[in-house]
Amino acid sequence: MLNNAVIVGGGTAGWMTASYLKAAFGDRMDITLVESGNIGAVGVGEATFSDIRHFFEFLGLKEKDWMPACNATYKLAVRFENWREKGHYFYHPFEQMRSVNGFPLTDWWLKQGPTDRFDKDCFVMASVIDAGLSPRHLDGTLIDQPFDEGADEMQGLTMSEHQGKTQFPYAYQFEAALLAKYLTTYSVERGVKHIVDDVREVSLDDRGWITGVRTGEHGDLTGDLFIDCTGFRGLLLNQALEEPFVSYQDTLPNDSAVALQVPMDMERRGILPCTTATAQDAGWIWTIPLTGRVGTGYVYAKDYLSPEEAERTLREFVGPSAADVEANHIRMRIGRSRNSWVKNCVAIGLSSGFVEPLESTGIFFIHHAIEQLVKNFPSADWNSMHRDLYNSAVSHVMDGVREFLVLHYVAAKRNDTQYWRDTKTRKIPDSLAERIEKWKVQLPDSETVYPYYHGLPPYSYMCVLLGMGGIDLKPSPALALTDGVAAQLEFEQIRKKTQRLTEVLPKAYDYFTRLR
Ligand SMILES: Cc1cc2nc3c(=O)[nH]c(=O)nc-3n(C[C@H](O)[C@H](O)[C@H](O)COP(=O)(O)OP(=O)(O)OC[C@H]3O[C@@H](n4cnc5c(N)ncnc54)[C@H](O)[C@@H]3O)c2cc1C
Numbered sequence: 001m002l003n004n005a006v007i008v009g010g011g012t013a014g015w016m017t018a019s020y021l022k023a024a025f026g027d028r029m030d031i032t033l034v035e036s037g038n039i040g041a042v043g044v045g046e047a048t049f050s051d052i053r054h055f056f057e058f059l060g061l062k063e064k065d066w067m068p069a070c071n072a073t074y075k076l077a078v079r080f081e082n083w084r085e086k087g088h089y090f091y092h093p094f095e096q097m098r099s100v101n102g103f104p105l106t107d108w109w110l111k112q113g114p115t116d117r118f119d120k121d122c123f124v125m126a127s128v129i130d131a132g133l134s135p136r137h138l139d140g141t142l143i144d145q146p147f148d149e150g151a152d153e154m155q156g157l158t159m160s161e162h163q164g165k166t167q168f169p170y171a172y173q174f175e176a177a178l179l180a181k182y183l184t185t186y187s188v189e190r191g192v193k194h195i196v197d198d199v200r201e202v203s204l205d206d207r208g209w210i211t212g213v214r215t216g217e218h219g220d221l222t223g224d225l226f227i228d229c230t231g232f233r234g235l236l237l238n239q240a241l242e243e244p245f246v247s248y249q250d251t252l253p254n255d256s257a258v259a260l261q262v263p264m265d266m267e268r269r270g271i272l273p274c275t276t277a278t279a280q281d282a283g284w285i286w287t288i289p290l291t292g293r294v295g296t297g298y299v300y301a302k303d304y305l306s307p308e309e310a311e312r313t314l315r316e317f318v319g320p321s322a323a324d325v326e327a328n329h330i331r332m333r334i335g336r337s338r339n340s341w342v343k344n345c346v347a348i349g350l351s352s353g354f355v356e357p358l359e360s361t362g363i364f365f366i367h368h369a370i371e372q373l374v375k376n377f378p379s380a381d382w383n384s385m386h387r388d389l390y391n392s393a394v395s396h397v398m399d400g401v402r403e404f405l406v407l408h409y410v411a412a413k414r415n416d417t418q419y420w421r422d423t424k425t426r427k428i429p430d431s432l433a434e435r436i437e438k439w440k441v442q443l444p445d446s447e448t449v450y451p452y453y454h455g456l457p458p459y460s461y462m463c464v465l466l467g468m469g470g471i472d473l474k475p476s477p478a479l480a481l482t483d484g485v486a487a488q489l490e491f492e493q494i495r496k497k498t499q500r501l502t503e504v505l506p507k508a509y510d511y512f513t514r515l516r
C-alpha cells in the first residue's frame with residue numbers, strides 16, 4: 001500500500017496538499033514536506049472561488065478558526081472596470097441565475113431590461129457590493145438561510161460533485177503567506193514532517209521513476225509518491241522527469257506581473273467586498289482588500305510594456321500609499337504541463353499549470369487537483385487508469401478556464417491601444433470561436449459552454465458577454481411571442497430584496513472587526 005508521500009515546496013500548493021492529505025489519511029499516510037529556506041514562494045495569490053469552503057470544511061475548520069489569522073475578507077464577485085470603456089464597470093458575482101418561463105433572466109434583460117446594468121437588474125449582490133456591505137449580518141447569519149453552516153446539504157461534497165447544485169454567495173480573500181503559515185501549523189500538529197532545506201538532486205531508477213530527493217543537509221528523502229509543489233520551476237515534473245509544458249501564450253499574451261502589498265487604514269478606506277480587475281493600456285490591475293492592507297498588481301504582456309513602465313503605472317494607480325512599498329516583479333509561465341501526473345510524480349500548483357489570475361483560478365486549480373488526487377489515489381500496483389483519469393480531469397479544468405479567460409479579451413469592447421486592438425485579431429481556440437457563434441443567438445447554457453468540469457457555470461459566461469459589451473447579443477426569438485409580465489415581476493422582486501438588504505446588512509469592514 002502506498003503510504004509515504006514526499007512534497008517538495010512550501011507555498012500555498014505545498015501546504016494545501018499536505019494539510020488535505022493528512023486530513024484525508026491521518027496516520028495511515030507518512031507525509032514529509034521539504035521547502036527551501038532560500039527560494040521564496042511566489043508571494044501572491046489572495047482571491048479564491050467560493051468552492052474553497054469545501055477545502056476548509058474538509059479540514060474541519062470554521063471561518064473563525066482561520067480568517068482572522070490570514071487577514072481574510074469576503075469576496076462577493078470580480079468587478080471589471082474599464083473593460084468596455086473607461087468609467088464602465090460590471091460584476092461577475094457568486095449568485096445563481098434566475099429563470100422565468102424557462103429562459104434565464106438575462107435573456108429577458110436583453111429583451112426588456114429595466115436599466116442599463118444587467119448585473120444590478122439580474123443579481124442582488126451587485127448592489128450589496130456597491131454599498132460595501134457584508135453578506136452576513138453582525139450575528140453571523142447569512143443573507144440566504146439555506147447556506148447556514150450544517151444546513152448546507154452540500155456538506156461533505158467535493159467541489160466538482162457540488163457544481164451546479166447551489167451557488168454559495170461568497171469566496172475569500174486572504175494573505176497567501178499567512179494561509180501557508182496557518183496550514184503549516186495545522187499540518188505539523190497532525191504529524192506532517194517539515195524540513196527546511198534545498199532539494200539539490202532528484203534520484204531516478206532505471207524506469208525513470210523517482211526514488212528519492214537529495215537535500216543539502218538532511219540527506220535523501222525517500223517515499224512512494226512525490227508531489228511537485230516547486231512553483232513555476234517544476235523541479236521534479238518538468239526538470240527531472242522532463243515532462244513538456246504546453247504554453248497558452250499564443251492566446252493569452254499576459255506573461256508578467258508586478259505586485260505591491262500596500263498597508264492601508266481599511267477603516268477609513270472601507271472594504272469593497274470584491275476583487276477588482278481594472279483594465280489598463282497593456283493588461284489589467286487587480287485590487288484585493290484585506291483587513292489590514294490592499295493587495296494589488298499589474299498583470300501585463302511584456303511585448304507591450306516594460307517592467308519599469310508597469311511598476312510606474314501601478315504606483316501611479318495606487319497613489320502615495322505605495323511610496324515606500326517594495327515591488328515584486330514576477331514572470332508568469334502560462335499554460336499547463338502536458339500531464340501533471342507522470343510515473344510516481346504529481347505536480348500541484350504552478351508546477352502543474354497556471355493562467356493569469358483574472359478570475360482567481362490558481363488556488364481553485366490546487367484545490368481541484370488535491371481532490372482529484374484523493375479520488376484517483378494510486379493503487380499499490382500503480383494501475384495506470386488512476387493516473388489517466390487524474391490527468392484528464394486536471395487538463396480539462398485548465399483548458400476550460402483558459403477558454404473562459406480568452407473570452408474576456410475577445411468580448412471586451414475596449415480598443416483604444418494596440419494591446420486591446422490585438423485582442424480582437426489574435427488566434428483563439430477553435431472550440432471557443434464555435435461557441436461564440438452560438439452565443440450570438442442564444443446565451444450560454446450547459447450545452448454550449450466548455451463541456452467538461454472546469455469550475456465555471458454558464459451564468460459566469462453570461463456575465464462576461466453582457467458586461468464586456470464587445471459581442472452583439474440578441475434575446476431568444478421566442479420572447480417576442482411571450483408576455484414579459486413574469487419577468488418584470490422578477491426584476492421588481494430583485495429590486496425590493498436589494499432595497500431591503502442594503503438597509504439591514506452591516507458594512508463589510510464592521511463585520512470583519514467583529515470577527516477579530
Ligand atoms: C501575479 C500572480 C497573481 C496571482 N493571484 C492569484 C489569485 O488572486 N488567486 C489565486 O487563486 N491564485 C493566484 N495566483 C496563483 C497563486 O499564487 C499560486 O497558485 C499559489 O501561490 C501556489 O503557488 P505554488 O505553491 O505552486 O508555488 P510557489 O508559491 O512558487 O512555491 C514554490 C515552493 O517551492 C519551494 N522550492 C522551489 N525549489 C525548491 C527546491 N529546489 N528545494 C526545496 N524547495 C523548493 C519554494 O521554496 C516554495 O516554497 C497568482 C499568481 C501570480 C503569479
Ligand SMILES: N[C@H](Cc1c[nH]c2cc(Cl)ccc12)C(=O)O
Pocket residue numbers: 048049050051052076077078092093094095167168359455456457460
Ligand atoms: N464554482 C463556482 C464558480 C463561480 C461562480 N461564480 C463565480 C464568480 C467568480 Cl468571481 C469566480 C468563480 C465563480 C464557485 O466557486 O462559486
